[in-house]
Amino acid sequence: MKKGLYRKLAWMGIKSNRQMYIPYFVMGICVIAIYYILDALAHNSLVGAISMTLAVVLMLGMNVIVFFSLTYLLYTNSFLMKRRLREFGLYNVLGMDKRNLTKILLWENGISAGICIAGGAFVGAILEKISEVCLCRFVHEDINYKIQFYPYAFIRTIVIYAILYSIILLRSIFVVRKNNAIELLKNDNMGEKPVKANWFFAILGAVGLCWAYYIALKSNASMTAIKNFFFAVVLVIISTNLLFIAGSVALCKLLNKWKSYYYKPRHFVSVSSMTYRMKRNGMGLSVICILATMVMVMITGSGCLFFGEEESVARQHPQDSHIILRFDDVNKIGDDNIAQIRKIYEDVQNRYDAKVTEVQEGRYLETSGLLDNGRLVLDDENSRNLFASTDVIRKIHVVYVLDERDYNALSGENAQLDSDEVLLYTNRDRYAENHIDIKGLKDFRVKEVLKKFPYIYSKEADIMFSSLCLVVKNYDEFAPLCFSDESIKTKMLVEAQWYYGWNDGITDLSKELDMMSDMVAESVDLYRWTDGTVSRNAANINLDRQDFYTMYGGLFFLGILLSVVFIIATVLIIYYKQITEGFEDQKRFEIMQKVGMTKKDIKQSINSQMLTVFFFPPFLAVVHLSFAMPMMFEMLKIFGVYNKPLLIGIAIACVTVFAIGYIIVYKVTSNTYYKIVSGEHI
Amino acid sequence: MSLLEVKNVKKIYTTRMGKNQVEALKNVSFSVEKGEYVAIMGESGSGKTTLLNILAALDKATGGQVILDGKDLSTIKESDIATFRRDNLGFVFQDFNLLDTFSIEDNIYLPLVLANRSHGEMVGRLTPIAEQLGISELLKKYPYEVSGGQKQRVAVARALISNPKIILADEPTGALDSKATDELLKMFSKINQSGQTILMVTHSVKAASHANRILFIKDGEVYHQIFRGESTNEQLYQKVSETLTMLQAGDK
Numbered sequence: 056m057k058k059g060l061y062r063k064l065a066w067m068g069i070k071s072n073r074q075m076y077i078p079y080f081v082m083g084i085c086v087i088a089i090y091y092i093l094d095a096l097a098h099n100s101l102v103g104a105i106s107m108t109l110a111v112v113l114m115l116g117m118n119v120i121v122f123f124s125l126t127y128l129l130y131t132n133s134f135l136m137k138r139r140l141r142e143f144g145l146y147n148v149l150g151m152d153k154r155n156l157t158k159i160l161l162w163e164n165g166i167s168a169g170i171c172i173a174g175g176a177f178v179g180a181i182l183e184k185i186s187e188v189c190l191c192r193f194v195h196e197d198i199n200y201k202i203q204f205y206p207y208a209f210i211r212t213i214v215i216y217a218i219l220y221s222i223i224l225l226r227s228i229f230v231v232r233k234n235n236a237i238e239l240l241k242n243d244n245m246g247e248k249p250v251k252a253n254w255f256f257a258i259l260g261a262v263g264l265c266w267a268y269y270i271a272l273k274s275n276a277s278m279t280a281i282k283n284f285f286f287a288v289v290l291v292i293i294s295t296n297l298l299f300i301a302g303s304v305a306l307c308k309l310l311n312k313w314k315s316y317y318y319k320p321r322h323f324v325s326v327s328s329m330t331y332r333m334k335r336n337g338m339g340l341s342v343i344c345i346l347a348t349m350v351m352v353m354i355t356g357s358g359c360l361f362f363g364e365e366e367s368v369a370r371q372h373p374q375d376s377h378i379i380l381r382f383d384d385v386n387k388i389g390d391d392n393i394a395q396i397r398k399i400y401e402d403v404q405n406r407y408d409a410k411v412t413e414v415q416e417g418r419y420l421e422t423s424g425l426l427d428n429g430r431l432v433l434d435d436e437n438s439r440n441l442f443a444s445t446d447v448i449r450k451i452h453v454v455y456v457l458d459e460r461d462y463n464a465l466s467g468e469n470a471q472l473d474s475d476e477v478l479l480y481t482n483r484d485r486y487a488e489n490h491i492d493i494k495g496l497k498d499f500r501v502k503e504v505l506k507k508f509p510y511i512y513s514k515e516a517d518i519m520f521s522s523l524c525l526v527v528k529n530y531d532e533f534a535p536l537c538f539s540d541e542s543i544k545t546k547m548l549v550e551a552q553w554y555y556g557w558n559d560g561i562t563d564l565s566k567e568l569d570m571m572s573d574m575v576a577e578s579v580d581l582y583r584w585t586d587g588t589v590s591r592n593a594a595n596i597n598l599d600r601q602d603f604y605t606m607y608g609g610l611f612f613l614g615i616l617l618s619v620v621f622i623i624a625t626v627l628i629i630y631y632k633q634i635t636e637g638f639e640d641q642k643r644f645e646i647m648q649k650v651g652m653t654k655k656d657i658k659q660s661i662n663s664q665m666l667t668v669f670f671f672p673p674f675l676a677v678v679h680l681s682f683a684m685p686m687m688f689e690m691l692k693i694f695g696v697y698n699k700p701l702l703i704g705i706a707i708a709c710v711t712v713f714a715i716g717y718i719i720v721y722k723v724t725s726n727t728y729y730k731i732v733s734g735e736h737i
Numbered sequence: 738m739s740l741l742e743v744k745n746v747k748k749i750y751t752t753r754m755g756k757n758q759v760e761a762l763k764n765v766s767f768s769v770e771k772g773e774y775v776a777i778m779g780e781s782g783s784g785k786t787t788l789l790n791i792l793a794a795l796d797k798a799t800g801g802q803v804i805l806d807g808k809d810l811s812t813i814k815e816s817d818i819a820t821f822r823r824d825n826l827g828f829v830f831q832d833f834n835l836l837d838t839f840s841i842e843d844n845i846y847l848p849l850v851l852a853n854r855s856h857g858e859m860v861g862r863l864t865p866i867a868e869q870l871g872i873s874e875l876l877k878k879y880p881y882e883v884s885g886g887q888k889q890r891v892a893v894a895r896a897l898i899s900n901p902k903i904i905l906a907d908e909p910t911g912a913l914d915s916k917a918t919d920e921l922l923k924m925f926s927k928i929n930q931s932g933q934t935i936l937m938v939t940h941s942v943k944a945a946s947h948a949n950r951i952l953f954i955k956d957g958e959v960y961h962q963i964f965r966g967e968s969t970n971e972q973l974y975q976k977v978s979e980t981l982t983m984l985q986a987g988d989k
Contacts (some may be wrong), residue, residue, distance in 0.1 A: 314856045323843070323850045331838040646834040649795065650848050650895065651823020653816065 061155070064146075065162035068139060074634060075135050078627050080170055082131060085623050086124040087175020087216050089616055092186045093117045094208035095179070099187065108602075109194065109609040116613045120620065125219050127624055130342075132223050134631045136230055138638075143231055153232050160227050168220035176212055180204065186616070193361070193608035195601070253301040260297030267291045271686040284686055291679060295344050298675075300337035307333055320656050324647065325664035328640065336668065339632050344672035346625045347717075348679040350618045351709050355680070356687055357614035358705045360607040360694055367695030368603055372596040374413055374556030376571055380582045381590035382551040385530050388418040392581055393553060399578040400555065407570040409559035416555045417465065417511030420456035420530060426523055429488030449484065452523040455510075456533055462526040465509035470526060472502060478526035480505040491525075499527075511554050550590075564597050571595065607694075626720050629669075633724040637731030644732040657733055665725050673717050677710055739768035740806055740934055741792070741903060747800035748787050748957075761787040763957035765801070769903070769936060774929040776948035777938045778977070780985075784957045785938045789907050792936070793826060794818050806902055823848050827896030827904040831911035833888040835880040841891050842876040848899040859898075866894050870924060886917030893924065897933070904928075906937040910944045922947045942981065946974035955984055 069076050096102050097113035143156050151159075183205075191197065267290035270283050307330035311317055317326055329336065380396070382388055397416070404411050424431045427450055457465070459472050470478060477499040479486055485504075492498045508524045527533040530551070561567045571593050583589050644657060688702055696702075748762040761784045769775050779785040790796035791803060794810050803810045805825060813821050828834075835844050842863070843850075849859045867873040870890045875883055883891070889909060896904050906925075910918040918941075926947055929935050937948065945951050947970060953961040961984070963976050 318846065318850050318856045318859065320851050320853055323847070324838075327836075327838045327843065643836050643838065646836060647847065647851075648819060649793075649822075649828055649830075649834065651819050651851050651899075653819035653851075655816075656819075656851060 061158040062162050065159050065166060068142060068159070068163060069166060072135070072138060075138055075631070076167075078630055079128075079131050079135060080167065080174070082623060082627050083128060083167070083171030084174040084178055086120060086127070086620060087171055087212060088179035088182060089620055090117060090120045090124070090215070091176055091179030091208055091212045092183050093120060093613075093616070094211055095183050095205040096187060096190060098205065098208055099203075102190070109605050112606070112609045112613055116617060119617060121215060121219070123620065123624075124216070125222065128219065128223055129226065131627065131631060132227065134635055136227055137635070140230070140234065144234075156231050157228050160224060160231060164220055164224040164227065168217065171220075172213055172216050175216070176209060179212070180209075186612075190609070190612050193604070193612045195604045195608065254305055256297050256301035257305045260294045260299075260302055263290050263294030264298065267294060268682040271682045274686045274689050284690060287683075287686065291348070292345055295348075295675065295679075296338075296341045299341035299344065299672075300333075303337045303340070304330065304333040321659040321663045324643075324652075324660045325667065328636075328643070329664060329668060332636070332639075336632075339628055340668065340672050343625055343628055344675050344679075346621045346628075347673050347676035347713065348683075350621045350625075351676060351680045351706070351713060352683055352687070353614045354618055354709050355702065355706045356691070357607070357611040358709070359687070359691055359696060359698070359702045361611035362705065363691065363696035363698050363701050364600075364603045364607050366698055368596060368600045370695050370697070372594065372599065374415060375558045375597070376567065376595045377554060377556035377593070378571070378575060379592040380553045380555075381592075382553070382582055383584040383586075385420070385551045387582065388530065388551045388553055393418065396553075396578045396581050397555070399581075400574050403570060403574045403577060404557075404559065406573075407559075407561070407566065409561055409570060412558045412560070414555070414557045415511070416553065417457075417461065418530075418551070418553045419461070419511060420454075420533065421550045421552055422454045422456075423452060424454065424494065425450045426452040426521075429490055430492040431494055431523070449521065452481070452521045455522060455524045456530070457524070457526050458529045458533075459526060460529070462509070465511065472526065472528045474528045474532055476500050476502040476528070478503050478505050480508040480524040481521060482508075482524075483521040486523075499525075564595070567595060568598065622716070629720055629724055630727075633728040634731070637728045640732045641734070645734065648733075654733060658729065661725055661729055661732075665721060669721055669725075673714065680706060680710065738807065740771040740773075741769040741936070742802070742804040743767050743788075743792070744804070745801035746788070746791060746798045746803060748784070748791065748796070749799045760957055762791075762798070765954070765957070765959055767952055767959055767962075769934060771934055772929070772932050774925070774935045774947070774949045775937070776945040776951045777936070777954060778940060778942075778945050778951055778981070779954035780940065783954045785940075785954050786907065788954065789905060789938045793828065793905055794822055823851055823899060825902045827899060827901035829889070829892050829896050829904065829906040829909045831908035833880075833885075833892045833912070835888055835891060835895075837880050839879075840876070841872065841878050841880065841883065844880065844891060845876075845895045845898055847895060852899065862898050862900075863894070866897050869927070870894050884917070885913055886920060889913060889917070889921055890924065893921075893928075897928065903934045903936055906935065906939075908939055908941075909937060910939065910941055918943065942974060942977050945977050946970050951977060951980075953980060953984060960984065 093113050093116045097110050097117065102109055102113065143159075146156060146159070147153075184203075267287045270287045270290070274283050307326060310322070310326045311330060316322055378400075386392070393416075401411075425447070431452070431454065459470055462468065462478070463470055472478070475497075477491060479491065479501050481504075486501070489501050490498055491501060505524070505526075510524075525533075559567065559570070561570070575591055575593055579589060582591065644652070648657075684702065684706060688699060691697075691702065744766050746762055746765045748760075750759045750761055751757070752759075765784075765788060777785050777788065787796065791798050791810075794813065797811065810821075835841075836847070839847070845863055845867075846859050849862070863876075864873075867876060870893060872887065872890050872894060875887060875891070880888060880891070889912075893909075896906075909925075910921060913921060922944060925935060925937070929949075935948075937944065939945055949965045951963045951973075952959055953963075961980060963973070963980060965973055968976065
């Protein structure tokens with residue numbers, strides 16, 4: 056055969072179906088560009104210098120993009136193949152065998168892959184710098200405007216997408232080889248049989264969705280919430296699929312039976328054609344719904360973290376800097392030892408010319424256990440097990456103990472306790488017992504259940520677990536209960552702690568950090584344990600803020616980037632749906648025009664179809680989002696963001712922007728559809 | 738006054754560049770009385786499909802007039818044409834043109850639904866027609882479940898249901914086997930006897946020989962016409978065959 060024939064045929068096939076191919080290329084170029092950007096950023100020396108966390112976040116994004124590209128390109132490619140099969144059937148009848156067809160496919164996919172990879176890398180290289188600048192702004196880093204090229208990212212991009220396109224090619228070859236000529240020829244006009252309503256799956260979908268919503272509503276702030284969140288996500292995806300595929304058929308059947316609705320010019324055609332292709336339609340719609348939900352949840356969640364990070368930082372840092380020391384002996388939080396440490400701190404601060412203000416300090420004992428019916432027990436299995444069941448999680452309590460003197464000083468009360476009495480406060484569940492048994496060693500009488508508790512530092516930020524606060528006569532008497540047991544002591548389940556927080560007005564962060572490390576280093580002998588180890592926690596708000604920005608700014612950036620991809624994908628799915636259905640319906644509308652359907656009827660019918668079909672997915676996505684809100688709020692608590700108005704505000708903004716975009720897409724695509732079916736399209 | 742009057746209709750197609758002009762219809766004039774059953778015959782390319790498209794208001798004539806029941810088709814506004822077609826004309830096509838998304842019943846209802854009639858009225862109209870055409874049993878089925886002959890009867894039912902002034906049939910037997918053809922032609926005769934005007938375009942001698950009058954078109958003109966008179970279908974068949982032979986020979 057003539058040289059270059061296959062290439063020409065492939066190229067002609069692409070050109071004559073450009074309505075289908077151009078969006079396919081656009082999508083390919085987009086995902087490849089974004090992959091290249093993420094890869095380049097993740098391996099960028101700048102990002103590496105900012106933080107490894109950020110690089111990890113970006114790599115996570117890379118994986119998501121690769122997985123998404125594969126499923127999505129396969130999905131859109133199936134639309135293309137459906138249109139091309141007829142043509143291949145013709146070639147087959149005209150004497151080309153499957154090997155020749157494979158060659159055409161090879162050329163065609165080669166051209167597609169070439170255009171997309173080259174275009175993607177090019178666009179990616181251009182946008183990479185812009186993204187880097189955006190990322191730097193999000194994570195509050197200095198911006199470097201030098202243009203760079205990343206050969207390794209480039210090579211990885213080419214290799215990964217070459218593999219992806221090969222998979223798509225193999226699938227196409229498989230489809231062509233599987234069908235014989237006649238089937239190929241008939242493929243385009245072979246109508247689907249009308250599907251039967253499957254009430255079982257429709258109800259299953261509804262039940263699944265209710266279950267997922269229930270999980271979301273009853274979730275609380277713990278790692279279990281995260282585990283449940285993923286479970287709920289999977290449940291929502293499956294249920295949405297079922298609902299759209301089975302539920303929409305069932306809905307159509309109902310509408311079919313409703314005579315006075317069905318036999319109206321504007322509903323007649325739309326309801327019947329929806330029923331006719333509901334199974335396929337349902338798939339597309341559920342994908343649109345899920346993508347829309349993902350975009351909104353992602354932007355709302357990461358946006359909330361990003362905009363709420365200041366609040367979160369402030370919550371964990373009541374003072375600019377603080378040091379928490381942990382001791383292995385309760386006597387070391389006695390007045391003498393603490394005074395010595397404080398003296399060293401003040402000396403160091405003077406040496407650095409720090410204008411120290413707002414010093415806050417306090418000591419307490421800390422332990423934890425399962426609180427059950429007035430008895431606090433240790434449970435090695437479950438204590439602080441982040442993935443325990445929700446019931447167990449609720450029972451786990453972090454216990455803070457103050458003595459009478461410190462409590463009175465902090466709260467301004469004048470509590471007088473006997474040695475077997477305690478004042479008690481719980482932050483979550485109401486305490487109903489009149490006594491408390493500490494680990495089977497001593498049973499205290501609860502003198503009073505307090506309504507509030509003067510937390511030192513911001514212990515309430517520790518929202519993962521419930522907290523139980525006790526006021527006892529004095530530390531010495533309480534401590535032996537805890538420290539007496541050697542095994543407990545070595546496992547450090549009980550700690551005597553001292554918090555020291557201050558503002559120093561030093562603007563130079565490194566000087567501030569130097570001062571802090573001198574403070575902890577020079578006092579080390581006073582808190583070193585008998586076995587030689589030291590346990591302390593020194594933190595600075597500016598350092599942490601930087602960490603927060605790196606982490607959440609990076610997440611927000613990734614959220615936006617992924618959302619862009621998902622939105623483009625959503626738009627293209629809508630576009631493909633409209634175009635393919637338009638071509639399918641062309642013949643039908645032609646017939647209907649012959650028997651007296653006016654252009655106005657066509658418009659009305661399209662509107663009816665669009666309103667029913669098109670606005671349902673975003674509507675359900677908004678419902679999904681609303682039910683996800685309580686869960687998101689609980690999860691955000693884990694990251695220290697408590698701001699409900701912020702969450703709701705971002706969610707509303709998100710929905711509004713999305714709705715406007717969706718309406719625009721709807722207008723444009725329904726116009727295209729109208730042009731095709733009314734025959735105005737060439 | 739005749740139900741349908743076609744006066745000096747002319748149709749010239751111009752190619753896209755405007756260089757070549759093709760004269761599909763030169764000068765066609767004839768009329769159809771109410772209750773008539775007229776067949777139009779001609780070879781491929783003789784212009785009979787063009788004529789039918791003009792009669793159906795699917796296409797506009799370059800010159801001349803088409804008057805249906807006193808209304809000149811060329812005076813109908815573009816936006817009203819579809820409604821006019823729906824209310825006055827019934828169509829039967831060679832390839833049935835049933836919609837695969839609708840059940841048989843809904844296919845028949847289509848013109849009435851577009852006319853925004855009530856469901857009760859639709860059922861009332863369908864029942865006798867379905868009875869007459871013998872498709873009462875098929876109503877709940879889908880087009881892909883029935884045979885070609887049955888599909889064409891459904892199409893006839895769809896054409897009849899809006900009580901059209903005239904039925905335009907374009908090669909109605911073209912896609913049918915001989916048994917289904919006989920049945921359909923018998924049905925057309927029956928419908929005609931109940932008073933329905935039918936205009937059928939065909940190149941099947943058998944189909945034409947069922948009509949009361951046959952017009953022959955050649956090279957864009959009405960060339961000849963035969964009236965049934967007292968002839969039987971068989972005799973008419975003979976006459977039509979002879980006329981066609983004559984036509985092909987090319988001399989008058």
